[in-house]
Amino acid sequence: MMIGVPREIKDGEMRVSLTPALCRRLTGLGAKVLVEKAAGANAGFTDAEYAAAGAVLVKSARAVWRQADLILKVKEPLASEYGLMKTGQGLFTYLHLAAGPELTRRLLQRRILGIAYETVEGADGALPLLKPMSHIAGRLSVQVGAFFLQSQNGGSGVLLGGIPGTLPGHVVVIGAGNSGAHAVQMAAGMGARVTVLDLDVRKLEALDTEYRGRVVTLYANPGNIEDVVARADLLVGAVLVPAARAPTVVTRKMVNTMRPGSVIVDIAIDQGGCIETIRPTSHHDPVYKEHGVVHYAVPNMPALVARTSTLGLTQATEPYLVMIASKGIEAALATHSGLAKGVNTRDGRVVNEAVSRAVGFES
Ligand SMILES: NC(=O)c1ccc[n+]([C@@H]2O[C@H](COP(=O)([O-])OP(=O)(O)OC[C@H]3O[C@@H](n4cnc5c(N)ncnc54)[C@H](O)[C@@H]3O)[C@@H](O)[C@H]2O)c1
Numbered sequence: 095m096m097i098g099v100p101r102e103i104k105d106g107e108m109r110v111s112l113t114p115a116l117c118r119r120l121t122g123l124g125a126k127v128l129v130e131k132a133a134g135a136n137a138g139f140t141d142a143e144y145a146a147a148g149a150v151l152v153k154s155a156r157a158v159w160r161q162a163d164l165i166l167k168v169k170e171p172l173a174s175e176y177g178l179m180k181t182g183q184g185l186f187t188y189l190h191l192a193a194g195p196e197l198t199r200r201l202l203q204r205r206i207l208g209i210a211y212e213t214v215e216g217a218d219g220a221l222p223l224l225k226p227m228s229h230i231a232g233r234l235s236v237q238v239g240a241f242f243l244q245s246q247n248g249g250s251g252v253l254l255g256g257i258p259g260t261l262p263g264h265v266v267v268i269g270a271g272n273s274g275a276h277a278v279q280m281a282a283g284m285g286a287r288v289t290v291l292d293l294d295v296r297k298l299e300a301l302d303t304e305y306r307g308r309v310v311t312l313y314a315n316p317g318n319i320e321d322v323v324a325r326a327d328l329l330v331g332a333v334l335v336p337a338a339r340a341p342t343v344v345t346r347k348m349v350n351t352m353r354p355g356s357v358i359v360d361i362a363i364d365q366g367g368c369i370e371t372i373r374p375t376s377h378h379d380p381v382y383k384e385h386g387v388v389h390y391a392v393p394n395m396p397a398l399v400a401r402t403s404t405l406g407l408t409q410a411t412e413p414y415l416v417m418i419a420s421k422g423i424e425a426a427l428a429t430h431s432g433l434a435k436g437v438n439t440r441d442g443r444v445v446n447e448a449v450s451r452a453v454g455f456e457s
Contacts, residue, residue, distance in 0.1 A: 211407075232272065277361075
């Protein structure tokens with residue numbers, strides 16, 4: 095099997111889908127690995143390291159896409175990559191098709207076997223390939239939010255931890271899953287006042303037990319959300335309905351009640367965002383203001399810490415790639431039902447029901 099690793103081209107994307115260490119493991123299992131030159135450079139991995147791990151380095155992305163049976167990426171293919179896709183090719187990456195009908199159409203046209211990291215399921219129904227990036231995005235959301243709260247960055251000038259004698263900043267996190275819980279951890283660690291909301295009471299119970307009253311937990315009904323959003327210095331959107339478009343949990347009217355210079359970080363933007371006033375931004379142009387509130391909605395936040403993110407992502411993908419390299423793609427899908435849940439497109443059809451509902455293509 096030929097596994098291809100193109101350089102990532104999304105704005106500000108610095109991660110790579112394969113480390114030299116994982117490359118060595120796959121070539122040891124008999125896979126051929128093609129790596130586009132400099133694919134790992136921004137995450138601190140050199141071409142020489144990949145070559146020493148048995149990869150063949152090629153000059154262009156075109157050469158990778160043309161030859162590989164399976165393209166291994168981090169982010170979804172962009173418009174300039176659509177023409178490179180080879181009919182019937184396997185693609186293993188974050189796809190987030192619920193937010194990308196045009197990409198869906200292209201994958202169907204090329205009959206791509208699209209396996210989405212974000213819908214691969216663990217034995218417990220959890221999402222093991224989304225989890226490490228959610229942890230990173232959750233932790234970053236507070237770091238990034240604190241930066242944009244600074245006066246010179248257009249923020250209200252609130253120091254999240256405050257100082258003795260002043261009120262600490264108020265961080266409101268909606269969604270207490272993988273990203274939300276890590277946002278809570280960072281915010282509490284910085285000394286902010288923290289309120290976290292979710293519809294899943296078990297998640298709230300777990301955080302209540304962990305923080306012993308240091309963090310306020312609230313059921314995420316519209317009344318509670320409306321009440322706390324108005325008092326938030328930093329609002330973090332961290333909800334997920336797997337594979338579906340994110341539900342709007344914060345309305346424009348609620349955003350309008352926030353103090354000018356307050357900050358919204360909508361982590362859920364890769365699924366369309368959960369704040370009515372949100373639209374995707376990029377690492378080069380990360381924020382805009384609406385109703386006086388700073389909005390940050392970068393869909394690939396983990397690229398900010400490319401080294402940690404690459405190591406976190408590949409430690410999660412490693413068991414699946416080992417399975418694919420050992421057995422072949424189809425046999426791996428046939429024997430691992432959790433990996434099979436990752437298949438979003440096959441033979442010109444959308445085969446994941448939630449994705450199909452979200453993008454309006456029949457499954
Ligand atoms: N922007 C980025 O760079 C980036 C990086 C990683 C993950 N993400 C995204 O972050 C989002 C969250 O991912 P996660 O791994 O934390 O998901 P998760 O499944 O671990 O947690 C989501 C939580 O949202 C809750 N929820 C669902 N609907 C809700 C509602 N209406 N109101 C309140 N809570 C609700 C769920 O009960 C769950 O606890 C996803 O869209 C994911 O793709 C974005």
